[in-house]
Amino acid sequence: MPKSVTRTYSRYSREAVxxxxxxxxxxRKEKKLTAQEMADRTGISRGLLLRIEKGDMKCEIGVVFEAATLVGLKLFDADETTLTRQRRQVEDKLSLLPKSVRKPTKAVDDDF
Amino acid sequence: MPKSVTRTYSRYSREAVxxxxxxxxxxRKEKKLTAQEMADRTGISRGLLLRIEKGDMKCEIGVVFEAATLVGLKLFDADETTLTRQRRQVEDKLSLLPKSVRKPTKAVDDDF
DNA sequence: GATAAATGTTCTTTATAAAGAACAATAATA
DNA sequence: TATTATTGTTCTTTATAAAGAACATTTATC
Known part of the structure; x- marks a missing residue:
């Protein structure tokens, strides 16, 4: 990440995170797990779990989703089967769309 | 990230990502945006957008959500107002729960 | 109130994510 | 079919995320 990029986020994605x-x-608290216990089970450090639970935008999506999964949160409001079916559905839809987005050429052959 | 941690993910979070x-x-394709255009608007490199769209678990959650937001995806199926209200609701609930999870002492004073 | 557990903060070290460029492969149009 | 925009891949460089430890603070129990 060269050139020290300072990121800006929309209100929407900040709220979501x-x-x-x-x-x-x-x-986690409802399941009565300490931060250390949960971190261990998730395979991350306690410090990272702290950042996740504080809504740090810079945590990897993989570990955040993994933490959520560990405490039983349903992402996309779906169980695993539904998730897989939806994913396949999206892949199918994607396979029908053009593989690359082509911008119309500026000159539209209007030399009449 | 010292000690070279190799992460494992549950099927569930992999499917979700x-x-x-x-x-x-x-x-993005439905909106007819090229990867470059969208990357520019999101303020990230094309390479990163590529990884996001491939479901790379190691991308920051902030940029992933930001990309999703840019193309109009509704996270948690909610608009901004709903998102904020839900967030506040969770904070309130959290403020009522004990601030730390205390494990019951092993010795339960059973010396009678 | 005392105490110990849990949480929060800050530091250093190190692995690595991301930028950016260069090139190859692919696919949409003329 | 030829052209060229778009996408995909790979490289190097650099900023930084995460581990781990140490310490401070808070808070649940005794």
Whole structure:
């Protein structure tokens, strides 16, 4: 990540990450897991779990989803089977769309 | 990230990330945006967008959600207002739960 | 109130994510 | 079919995410 990129986020995605973070922390407490216990089970450090539960935008999506999964959160409101079916559906739809997005040429052959 | 941690992911979170990735790519094509255009608008490199759309677990959650937002995907099936309300609701719930999870002491004073 | 567990914060080290460029492969149009 | 935009891949460089430890703070129980 050269050139020190300072990222900006829309309100929407910040809210979404914050919500997910809150849901994770809430679920952990309802399951009566300490941060250390949950971190161990998720295979991450306690520090990272802390950042996840604080809604840090820079955590890898993989570990965030994994933490959410560990405490039983349903992403996309779907169980595993539904998730897989939806994913396949999207892949199918994608395979029908043009493989590359072609911008119409500027000159539209209007030399009449 | 010292000690070279090789992460493992549950099927569930892999499917969830893959679904999100597919939804993003589909939405981009439906909006007729090239990868470069969308990357520019999102403020990321084309290479990163490629990884996002391939479902790379190691992308930051912030940029993934930001890309999703840019093409109009509704995370948690909610608009911004709903998202904020839900977030506040979770914070409130959280404020009522014990601030730390205390494990019951092993010795339960059973010396009678 | 005392105490110990849990949480939060800060530091250093190290593996690696991301930028950016260059090139190859593919596929949409003329 | 030829052309060229788009997509995909690979490389190097650099900023930084994450581990792990150490310490401070908070808070649930005794």
């Amino acid at each position: 914050a919500l997910l973070a809150g849901l994770i922390r809430t679920a | 893959a679904l999100l990735a597919g939804l993003i790519r589909t939405a």
